[in-house]
Amino acid sequence: MLSFVVIGVIIDAFFAIVNFYPVAPHQSRGPKRYVVLQLDETQAAWFQANVLEDFNAEANKDVEVIRVDEEEQLQSTAAKYGKDVLLVGLPTTQLDAAVSKQLVRPFSDVVKSSSIAADFKDLDAPLLAIGKYKDTQYFFPWMSRLDVAVYRVSKVRDAVLHWSMLRPNIETALKAVNGRGLPAGYQLEASPEQWDQYDLFVAGYYWANRVYNGQPARPRIAHRTGDEIDGQQDIVSALYRQGVTDASLGTFASPAAIDYFQWEALFRQEGVYPDEMASGAPFDDEAMLEGLQKGEVFFASIDSIEAFTLHGGSHKGAQPQIDDPGDLEFTSLPQGASLELGPKGIPARTGKSFSFREDWVWTLPKASEQAALAYDLVRFLWRPEIHARQCEALGMLPQHPQVLADRVSRFRLEWMSQLFQAGLSQAAEPVPPGMIGKGYGSVYAQLWTKIAGGGVPPDASRIAEILKAPPAARPLAVAAAAAHADAKPDKPAPAEDDDTSDTSANDVEADWESDVVLRPHAGAKGSDAKGKP
Amino acid sequence: MISDPTPPTATSSSAQLEHVLEQAMARMEAERKAEAEHAAAASAAKETTGRRVSIAALLLTMMLSFLGFVRANEDGDISGDKTTALQSKNDAATEWTLYQTKIAQRSSYIETEDALAREALSIPAADPRRRLGRFHHREYELKVRQLDDENRQLFFVIQELRRREYHATKDAEHHARRTTRYDMAIRTLTLALVLISVTLLVTRKYLFWFGVFVASIGALLGVTGYFLR
Numbered sequence: 001m002l003s004f005v006v007i008g009v010i011i012d013a014f015f016a017i018v019n020f021y022p023v024a025p026h027q028s029r030g031p032k033r034y035v036v037l038q039l040d041e042t043q044a045a046w047f048q049a050n051v052l053e054d055f056n057a058e059a060n061k062d063v064e065v066i067r068v069d070e071e072e073q074l075q076s077t078a079a080k081y082g083k084d085v086l087l088v089g090l091p092t093t094q095l096d097a098a099v100s101k102q103l104v105r106p107f108s109d110v111v112k113s114s115s116i117a118a119d120f121k122d123l124d125a126p127l128l129a130i131g132k133y134k135d136t137q138y139f140f141p142w143m144s145r146l147d148v149a150v151y152r153v154s155k156v157r158d159a160v161l162h163w164s165m166l167r168p169n170i171e172t173a174l175k176a177v178n179g180r181g182l183p184a185g186y187q188l189e190a191s192p193e194q195w196d197q198y199d200l201f202v203a204g205y206y207w208a209n210r211v212y213n214g215q216p217a218r219p220r221i222a223h224r225t226g227d228e229i230d231g232q233q234d235i236v237s238a239l240y241r242q243g244v245t246d247a248s249l250g251t252f253a254s255p256a257a258i259d260y261f262q263w264e265a266l267f268r269q270e271g272v273y274p275d276e277m278a279s280g281a282p283f284d285d286e287a288m289l290e291g292l293q294k295g296e297v298f299f300a301s302i303d304s305i306e307a308f309t310l311h312g313g314s315h316k317g318a319q320p321q322i323d324d325p326g327d328l329e330f331t332s333l334p335q336g337a338s339l340e341l342g343p344k345g346i347p348a349r350t351g352k353s354f355s356f357r358e359d360w361v362w363t364l365p366k367a368s369e370q371a372a373l374a375y376d377l378v379r380f381l382w383r384p385e386i387h388a389r390q391c392e393a394l395g396m397l398p399q400h401p402q403v404l405a406d407r408v409s410r411f412r413l414e415w416m417s418q419l420f421q422a423g424l425s426q427a428a429e430p431v432p433p434g435m436i437g438k439g440y441g442s443v444y445a446q447l448w449t450k451i452a453g454g455g456v457p458p459d460a461s462r463i464a465e466i467l468k469a470p471p472a473a474r475p476l477a478v479a480a481a482a483a484h485a486d487a488k489p490d491k492p493a494p495a496e497d498d499d500t501s502d503t504s505a506n507d508v509e510a511d512w513e514s515d516v517v518l519r520p521h522a523g524a525k526g527s528d529a530k531g532k533p
Numbered sequence: 534m535i536s537d538p539t540p541p542t543a544t545s546s547s548a549q550l551e552h553v554l555e556q557a558m559a560r561m562e563a564e565r566k567a568e569a570e571h572a573a574a575a576s577a578a579k580e581t582t583g584r585r586v587s588i589a590a591l592l593l594t595m596m597l598s599f600l601g602f603v604r605a606n607e608d609g610d611i612s613g614d615k616t617t618a619l620q621s622k623n624d625a626a627t628e629w630t631l632y633q634t635k636i637a638q639r640s641s642y643i644e645t646e647d648a649l650a651r652e653a654l655s656i657p658a659a660d661p662r663r664r665l666g667r668f669h670h671r672e673y674e675l676k677v678r679q680l681d682d683e684n685r686q687l688f689f690v691i692q693e694l695r696r697r698e699y700h701a702t703k704d705a706e707h708h709a710r711r712t713t714r715y716d717m718a719i720r721t722l723t724l725a726l727v728l729i730s731v732t733l734l735v736t737r738k739y740l741f742w743f744g745v746f747v748a749s750i751g752a753l754l755g756v757t758g759y760f761l762r
Contacts, residue, residue, distance in 0.1 A: 004745065008592035011752045015599035022606050024760045050696070058703070060762065313685045315692065326639075326681045385699050392692075412629065413688060414636075 029062040033370055035377070036078045036088045039067045039394075040309070042317045046393050050315075055380050061373060075103055083367045086374040089142050092359045092430065095133060104363045106138040107378075110371040113137070119379055127399055130359045139361035140378045143396040146355040147237065147301045148422040150310070151192055153329045155220070155298040158210070159203040163188050165518065170205050173270050177262065177339055177458045184345025192299070193422075196335040196350070197242075197263055200299070204272035207298055209518050217518070219274040220298040221267070222291055225448055226282025227474055232441030233356055233431065234301060235448050241351045242336035246432045249440050252447065253467035258460055259338040259349060261451045261467065265458035266339065278453030293322050301333055301355075304423050308395030311415055315393040330419040332426035339458070357428040392416065397423050439473020446471045578736075585741060586733050593726045593748055597719060600755050604715040607708045614705035621698035628691045632684055639680045642673045649673070707762075714758030721751030 039047060044067035052063050063086060068077050071091055075098060078088040090098060098104045108116065116137050120128060123141075131139035163170075171181035188202050189195055195203075200221065207220035224234040236249070242263075243256035251257070267273050274291070277283045285306060291297035292310060302310070311328055312320030322328060336351020362378050364371055380386060387400045388410050398404050398411070398420060411417045435441040450456070451466055653666045728744035 005588055005592070008589070008596075011756070012592055012595045012599065015596055015603065015755060018759050019599060019602050019606070022603065022610075054700075058762075313688065316689045324678075326677065389696075412632075 026060055029056065029060055031062070031084065033061065033063045033084055033086045033373065034066050034081050035063060035086055036066045036068065036074055036081070038069070038071045038074060038089065039065070040069075041067070042309075042319075043067075043394055046315050046317055047390075050389060050393065051381070051386060054386070055377060058380070059373070059376060063373075063377065075101075078365050079103065079367075083369040085365045085368055086370055086377055088363045088365055089360050090139075090363050092130070092361060093436065095139070095361070095363075098363060099133065099138070103366055104138070105366045105371075106133070106136050107131075107140060107364055107371075107375060108136045108138065110364065111375050120382065122384075122400070122402060123382065124401055127401075131361045139363050140382075141399065142360045142362045142381075143390070143394075144357050144359050144399060144428075145303055145305050145395075145397065146357045146423055146426075146428050147234070147333060148304055148307060148355070148419060148426075149192060149299065149331050149333050150292065150302045150307055151299040151329055151331070152295075152327050154327050155207060156192055156203065156329075159206045160188055160190050162210075163202055163206040166206050166209060169209075170202055173205070173266070174201075174339070177266055178341055180341045180345060183341055183347060191331075192329075192334075193331045195331075196337040196347075197339075198337055198347070200334045201263070201267065201270075201272065203299065204267065205270055208270070208272050211518065218296065219272055220296070221272055222274055222277060222283065222288055222297050222300050224282075224284055224288060224301070225277045225445070225453070226284060227442050227445040227449070228282045228284065229436075229441075230284040231282050231448075232435060232445045235444050236432075236435050236441050237301075237333075237354060237356045238336075239444065240356075240429075241333060241354045242338075243349060243351045246429075246434070249432055249434055250438065252443065252470045253464050255338075255349065256336075256351070257444075257467055258464050259336070259340070261447065261463045262339045262458045262460055264448060264452040265456050265463065268452045268455065269458060273452070278449065280449075289321070295323065304397060304419060305395040307419055313413075314395065314416070318393070325415070328415065330415065330422045332422045340460070353426040355423075355426055355428050356431045359430055391420070395419070442473040442475075443470045446474070582732060582736060582738070582741065586729055589729045589741070589745065589748070590726060593722055593729070596748075596752060596755070597722050597726070600715055600719050600722070603755075603759075604712060604719065607712045607715065611705050611708045611712065614701045614708060618698045618701035618705065621694045621701060625691050625694040625698065628687050628694065632687045632691070635680050635684050635687070639677055639684075642677050642680070646670060646673045646677075711758050711761050714754055714761055718751050718755035718758060721754055722748055725751055 044065050048065045052065060056063055066077060066081065068074055074088055074090055075094065078085045127141055130141040131137060133139060175181040183198060186198065189199050204221040209217050211217050224230040239257055239260050242260040244254060248254045268278065276287065285303065288297065288300050288302060289306060289310060292300060307330060308314050310321045311325045312318045313325060332353040333355055335353050337347035338349035340348040342348045364374050368374060382400065384400050384402045388403045390396050391398045391403065392411060398407050403410060407420060411420060447467060447470060451463060456462060456466065649666050649670050653663060656662050725744045725748035728747060729741055732741040732744065
């Protein structure tokens with residue numbers, strides 16, 4: 001009896017103490033665990049502070065992010081940290097290699113299928129399918145990224161207002177190729193969302209011949225080129241916009257491919273593209289961002305996450321990489337259209353707005369000792385609030401059905417909702433296996449360099465001949481991370497028209513109050529004119 | 534030898550009677566003793582049970598009241614967290630309204646800038662109105678940038694408020710989980726108290742121990758509630 005009394009008194013004493021210390025003491029958080037991701041420094045710091053710290057507080061664990069610059073470093077870095085790595089975010093293009101090298105193990109080995117189904121019941125089957133490998137839930141989806149079009153809205157407005165001053169020149173340039181000129185009743189669409197290849201050419205032609213702030217006219221449209229992953233993906237996705245499909249990707253001289261290369265040759269011939277695109281060195285993401293930062297490029301295709309970085313302002317640490325982010329807008333990529341016009345004066349073949357979707361998944365390293373914790377972390381990351389938080393700060397496309405449904409109220413910044421809308425509205429497919437596996441991407445990238453870079457005239461038969469004798473595919477080249485790091489400027493370069501601090505400029509006629517000055521840049525066939533709008 | 538005047542049968546009968554009486558008396562005495570012992574034992578047992586029940590009731594009542602306080606604290610925390618969440622949500626909504634107002638202001642500056650640009654084209658370069666136009670244009674540009682910066686800051690405040698709302702909601706959920714566990718403990722301990730109290734009336738020992746068993750489950754629930762994450 002005495003022992004019961006003692007126990008009872010101890011319990012009473014315990015509850016008495018609880019009254020004064022209502023929060024239970026925490027156990028030690030245990031050893032550090034790691035999540036290996038490809039993020040830049042700012043993104044990694046944000047991810048640690050806003051996602052992992054919340055998870056650590058909730059699970060009483062100590063999970064840290066390890067960032068790498070290049071996706072090729074992910075697996076080696078995970079191997080370096082061994083059993084302490086919880087998760088690695090890998091692109092789906094690396095999954096075959098990771099599985100065959102036995103670097104990863106399936107989540108379905110750790111958690112019952114019924115538990116997975118119950119825990120992830122809010123996610124759509126197609127979304128979960130991204131993480132399936134050989135019909136098992138080997139991985140879990142992490143994020144998808146795709147390309148969108150970025151443009152300077154002030155320059156688009158200028159083009160929409162004044163392009164018709166150059167209409168005769170544009171008609172002449174087009175007539176030389178398709179025998180007709182612009183499509184019947186053509187007007188440049190006011191919104192780039194509606195643009196097709198003709199609109200892009202018209203705007204590009206106008207900008208390439210327009211003097212801004214007294215600076216020489218220069219090309220203002222660019223896309224990635226070169227025989228590496230960025231260039232290949234950009235070129236092949238443009239081919240898909242013209243109508244190439246997975247089935248016809250291997251047919252290099254398909255009508256859609258001829259259409260595409262005709263346009264590219266014309267863009268180059270008319271000086272719409274900068275020479276750097278054909279200079280031999282790959283014109284990659286960094287080069288494109290540099291052009292946008294300096295205000296030299298007005299319209300480009302850009303990865304949605306890079307777009308977030310460029311614009312800045314998605315979280316406290318994300319400084320704008322551009323002088324005037326308010327002038328940047330985003331939309332879906334232009335639809336394809338053939339240069340050849342039909343009998344009614346409309347393009348003979350039309351395409352769609354399209355981008356490849358790059359899917360990334362959460363993988364469980366084989367060496368990981370904390371598989372259950374890794375699973376808990378994945379569940380945490382797929383909570384609607386946490387997913388939305390990542391989309392908002394990092395630029396991941398919203399994929400959680402609940403976040404997608406609420407996206408209008410969740411993402412209220414205009415530029416952000418524009419960007420997500422652009423990404424979600426265009427057709428998107430995973431990169432076709434043949435692009436890298438069979439080297440089609442390399443072949444098309446080399447063909448671009450030969451045709452557009454080599455100054456081949458936009459003649460369909462000439463282009464078809466070249467396409468019928470494609471070069472051999474080369475192994476995929478990966479640029480060194482250090483090379484990129486060196487190329488990045490510490491601060492965003494000032495835009496050419498950034499002179500608001502110069503008070504003496506008050507007496508100089510600024511661009512906004514002057515007439516449109518048109519002047520051909522070196523190498524282009526444009527007119528020399530000064531017009532009144 | 535002198536002979537006995539009384540007949541021998543009468544003597545033996547008397548002795549027998551005495552013996553029977555003695556036996557009966559002894560039996561009665563034994564029964565009385567047994568009854569007295571039984572009564573004393575029953576009384577002692579009742580006293581023991583009463584003491585046990587009293588101690589158990591005292592301990593359980595203390596437990597219940599301490600748990601009641603803890604639960605009330607948790608209720609207070611839940612209420613505080615819910616208030617924080619609601620407050621953060623309302624603050625975020627207010628900040629959004631301010632953001633929208635600034636966006637509207639920005640649009641009006643942009644429109645004015647456009648109008649200015651159109652006007653400037655019809656004014657000769659040497660005209661002083663051009664200078665005035667330039668002045669206004671720069672001013673509007675500056676205001677637009679200022680509004681953009683302010684909106685950026687507002688957005689960060691909104692993000693912080695939303696995060697606070699999320700944390701407060703999660704904390705409220707956590708406290709609610711503990712409250713549920715404390716509620717279960719309180720109900721179980723109350724049941725135990727009832728069982729133990731009934732022991733006084735029905736004097737069933739096993740009922741007391743069953744009550745103790747139920748009480749230990751209740752105490753365990755209360756203790757685990759404290760450590761619940």
